Amino acid sequence: MESRVSDPKSGSPTCLGRALVAALATGLALAPGTAHAYSTLAALPATQDQNVEVFEASIPDLQEAMADGRVTSVQLVDAYLARIRAYDQGGPALNSMIRLNPDALMQAAALDQERALMGARGPLHGIPIILKDNYDVAGLPTSGGSIALAGMIPPDDAFQVGKLREAGAVILGKSNMHELAYGITTISSVGGQTRNPYDPSRNPGGSSGGTGAAIAASFAAIGWGSDTCGSIRIPASHHNLFGLRPTKGLSSIDGIIPLSHTQDVGGPLARTATDLAIGLDATIGADAADPATRILAGGALPRFFDELDAEALQGARIGVLSTLFGDAADDREHARMVRAALDSMSAAGAEVIDVEVPGLDSLLSGSSLIGLEFKWDLIDYLAATPTAPVASVQEILDGGLYHVRLEGTLRRTAAREERDTAAVARAMGKRAAARDVVVAFMDELLLDALVYPTIRRRAARIGDPQGGSNCQLSATTGLPALSIPAGFTGLGLPVGLELLGRPLQDARLLALGFAFEQAFQPRRAPVRTPPLENGRAPEPLTFEVTAEGGRATARVLFSWDVTTSALSYEVTVSGISAAEILAVALHRAQPEREGGVLYRLSGPGGQVASGAITLNSGERAGLLGGDFYLRLYTTESPYGGPRGPLSVP
Numbered sequence: 001m002e003s004r005v006s007d008p009k010s011g012s013p014t015c016l017g018r019a020l021v022a023a024l025a026t027g028l029a030l031a032p033g034t035a036h037a038y039s040t041l042a043a044l045p046a047t048q049d050q051n052v053e054v055f056e057a058s059i060p061d062l063q064e065a066m067a068d069g070r071v072t073s074v075q076l077v078d079a080y081l082a083r084i085r086a087y088d089q090g091g092p093a094l095n096s097m098i099r100l101n102p103d104a105l106m107q108a109a110a111l112d113q114e115r116a117l118m119g120a121r122g123p124l125h126g127i128p129i130i131l132k133d134n135y136d137v138a139g140l141p142t143s144g145g146s147i148a149l150a151g152m153i154p155p156d157d158a159f160q161v162g163k164l165r166e167a168g169a170v171i172l173g174k175s176n177m178h179e180l181a182y183g184i185t186t187i188s189s190v191g192g193q194t195r196n197p198y199d200p201s202r203n204p205g206g207s208s209g210g211t212g213a214a215i216a217a218s219f220a221a222i223g224w225g226s227d228t229c230g231s232i233r234i235p236a237s238h239h240n241l242f243g244l245r246p247t248k249g250l251s252s253i254d255g256i257i258p259l260s261h262t263q264d265v266g267g268p269l270a271r272t273a274t275d276l277a278i279g280l281d282a283t284i285g286a287d288a289a290d291p292a293t294r295i296l297a298g299g300a301l302p303r304f305f306d307e308l309d310a311e312a313l314q315g316a317r318i319g320v321l322s323t324l325f326g327d328a329a330d331d332r333e334h335a336r337m338v339r340a341a342l343d344s345m346s347a348a349g350a351e352v353i354d355v356e357v358p359g360l361d362s363l364l365s366g367s368s369l370i371g372l373e374f375k376w377d378l379i380d381y382l383a384a385t386p387t388a389p390v391a392s393v394q395e396i397l398d399g400g401l402y403h404v405r406l407e408g409t410l411r412r413t414a415a416r417e418e419r420d421t422a423a424v425a426r427a428m429g430k431r432a433a434a435r436d437v438v439v440a441f442m443d444e445l446l447l448d449a450l451v452y453p454t455i456r457r458r459a460a461r462i463g464d465p466q467g468g469s470n471c472q473l474s475a476t477t478g479l480p481a482l483s484i485p486a487g488f489t490g491l492g493l494p495v496g497l498e499l500l501g502r503p504l505q506d507a508r509l510l511a512l513g514f515a516f517e518q519a520f521q522p523r524r525a526p527v528r529t530p531p532l533e534n535g536r537a538p539e540p541l542t543f544e545v546t547a548e549g550g551r552a553t554a555r556v557l558f559s560w561d562v563t564t565s566a567l568s569y570e571v572t573v574s575g576i577s578a579a580e581i582l583a584v585a586l587h588r589a590q591p592e593r594e595g596g597v598l599y600r601l602s603g604p605g606g607q608v609a610s611g612a613i614t615l616n617s618g619e620r621a622g623l624l625g626g627d628f629y630l631r632l633y634t635t636e637s638p639y640g641g642p643r644g645p646l647s648v649p
Contacts, residue, residue, distance in 0.1 A: 052079040055218050055531040056523075059127055059275045062221060066115065066126055073108035073115075073126030073170060076221075080128050080172055083529070084219050086537040091563030092200045092528040096213040098133045098191045100173035101140060108170045123278045123305075125168035130223035132211050133174040133191070134181055135266070136255035137161050140171075144257040145179040145188030145207075148390050148401035155386060158255025159290065160224065160266055160283040167282040172220050175210030179406050181226060181259045182374070184234050185466050186210055189403040193462055196238060197526035198493055199617045200564075202459040203466060205234035208269065212239040215269050217529040222279045226266045228259040228370060230455070230471025236269050236483040237454035237496025240524060242276045242513060243269040247504050248478035249295040250302070251280075252287035258377035260370045262428075263475050271523060273484075273514035277304035280506070295504070302507035310518045312511035314349035316448045318342070318499075322354050323361070324452035324470045331456040331468060337495040338453045341486040341516070348519045350512075355450070357441050360473075363434040367476040369427050371412070376419045435477040439502060449509060454483040454496035473500060480506040484513040485522035491617040527620075528563050537563050541649050547584075547632045549642030551575040554584050554632040556601065560648055565620050568612040571602045573632065578605040582633040587643075588619070589627045594640075598628070624648060 052075045054062070065071045081100070088094050101107075111126045120126070131137060134144045136154035143149045157165065164171070176191030178184060186194040186209025194209050196202045197217045204213040208225025212235025215223045225232045227245040236243025246267050253264045268279035281304050286293040320342060325335040346352045357363075375393055382388040393414045396402050402410055442450065450473075457468030474481035479500055486497035501509040516522070530538060540561040547554045552575045559568040571584050584606065586599040598619070602609035615623060622628055628646040633639075 051532075051535050052076065053531045054079045054083070054221075056271065056525050057218070057221065058272050059123055059221050059278050062127060063120070063123055063125070067120065072112045073128075074105055074112055076126065077104050077108045077128050077170060077172065080218075080220055082532055082535045083217065084173075086532055087197075087217055087529045087563065088214075088219065091537050092195065092197060094195050094197055094200065094213050094217060094529075095192050096175055096194050096204070096210040096217070096219065097130075098143065098145070098174050098176050098210070099141065101171050103139070104128070104170055104172050111168055111170065114168075121166075121168040122282070124164065124282055126170060127168070127221045128170045128172040129164065130172055130175050130211055130214050130220040131161065132177050132208050132223070132225045134177060134226055134257040135161055135174070135224060137171060137174070140174065142174075142257065143190045144181065145177045145191050146396065146402060147189040148396045148399065149388070150190045152385060152387050152389060154255070156255070158266075159252035159287045161255065163283045163285070169282070175208075175214050175223060177210050178207035178231075179403050180257070180378070181207040181228060181231060182370075182406060182409050183207055184209075184230060184469060185460070185462075186235075187403060187405055189401065195462065196459050197529050198239070199459070199491070200528065201461055201616070202493070203238075203462055205238035205455070205459065205466070207231040208235045209238070211269055212236060212241060212243075215239070215241060215271060216526055218271075218525070222268050222270045222275050224266060224268050224279075224283075226253070226256055226259075226264060227475075228263045228265075229368065229475040230469050232265075232267060232269060233454050233471065233474075233481060233483040233496070233498060234469060238459045238494060239269075240485045240488075240494035240522070241269050241271060241483075242273050242485070242510075242517075243267075243483045244276060244280065244506060244510065245474050245481045246280070246284065246506050247295070247480045249290075249292035250480070250504065250506060251284045252290040252293055254287055254289035258374075258381055260373040261377050262369045262373060262431075273510055273517050274305070274308065277308055277510055277514075280304045280510075299504070302504065304507050304510055307507040307511050308514045309511045310515050311349075312508075312515040313345055313519070316350040316512060317446055318345060318350050318352045319355035319442070319445060319447045319450045320352060321357065321360075321450050321452040323356060324456075324473070326453075326456040326468065333458065333489050334453045334456050334468070334495050337487040337489065338451075338497050341497050341522075342451065344520050345516060348515065353445075355441075355445060355447070357438060359437070363430060363437060364472050364476055365430075367427050367430040367434060368472065369424065372416075372421065372424050372427065375413045375416050431476050431478070435479065438473070438477050438479065438500075442502060449499040449501050449512060451497060451499050454498040458489055458491070458493045470498060479503060480509055482506075482509040482513050484516060487522065488524065492621060493617065528565065530562060540568075543647065543649055545630045545644045545646050547630045547642040547644040549632070550636060552580075552632055552634055552636075552641060554630065554642070554644075556584070556630055558646070560623070565615045566612050567615055567623070569601055569610060571606065571609040573602070573607045576634060576636075578607045580635045581605055581607060582635065582638060584609070585631050585633065586646075587629050587631055588622050589629060595627075
């Protein structure tokens, strides 16, 4: 199959990109680098009665299909809604969406009619998107994940939402987030806990974890989040996505529930660098309502799509901030993966050198403004929203209108008594100094970017704290930082690499990420949210395994649900009496030796038994890799009798 990517400036989709817009008839999990290997949108006839599968489809793929008359925006909306039905509450139950837009199909139909009469407005015309639920959307509630704001309908659109409407995007719905954006595991009183599609026992990052999970699971073509300290980049890392925290002021935060107006930015998360570029081009720009965008006065805006360059790594100088790799045992896995990705960048022509910014830890310490600004920024936002049911953090606390995980944070916030303090002045001074030092350092060494792990540790299990964030460098300096997919851990969890650049050199960063993507194809879709079959999640796979020896035979009928990793079984042992049966067990083979018992399916006397087990990511990989085998233990063969390998269809 042709795998070379065409010139992005042509606007045509890649050969591999076209390959994955529609149903994977086999339903097989994709190997690394094959996320764009299959598609049937390109093969759809020009009719409107087809089931359309949008699994891993890129924006150019979808746009070409609509332009050719092979699919409509209405069909795309239906297809994404079908995936949400199958996997957000069913299957792995990701719980990534807070609410769907009841007008999405109507908006799509109007855009289809407009296309037929006048042509497309641009690359986002008719494209379904998702917005984090801290973006104001006229006519839809904006909750910020808080039950206190669950019914609050803003008077108008956020600036970026208005730009998306102008571009012709279809707002499919609003995603869950860590409540009021104050955390990185995405749990909220109105949305509950969002789960990571790569392993639903783990968190999706945050605070834009709902958007991250939704886009990774192909619930929309692209989605928007916000980043105060890692809230775009951490979900991007946890979901094998591209996510940019733009230069502060490149995009307006007007109409986004604030956490810290000095640090807040908004922007997209996407499965490909090209999609991210399209989303950024549509939403950046000056806004009189956001003073930070004054940095754009008199200058030309970056053109992200036009500046994508598959050769951008050739001759690029990249400084590795080894101090941000961490030295704890839990940091080593991500450090190895990021180092391996850097070796690949070097092979692609980049000059990669280890560097150390003098005094960086001291510069960053005490530079965060979240705790100093949140209380007052939220008061201002609520005062400007006529339908706001509460006026302050204190009222949220008084009404018990919050998730208990946030209580300590909210009480500390509410206890602050002064809006402008010496602490704010000190933090602002440190921020300016840090920015100057980092930019001067990059200038001195002629660096295109600084690089380090987006987050040093794997996604934590739900309920556990998430450590290892490297969010502060970009949040303090206001410099752009791009998280790109760097690979996967041994448990199949994504790892992200972060590139930090100079002010307003955001497009250069994305060009570097694009070049890495084109050379190494790091995208791999979560196997728990595969293509639909006739608009529904795939049915469980059933298969039988027999272990037979001597007089005894053990037969086990297995049923494997690819979306939940649930392996159900029914055991029948024949040929011997119940008294002779010791156990039927599931083993996992080990190199050059027997594997220990992984799961006991039945015990002494168990001629008939049934049950279900849920495999973790590593066990799932072992099952699909053919490493599992069944073994029967009897009084005649107490150390292990007949065995039979498991082979999943």
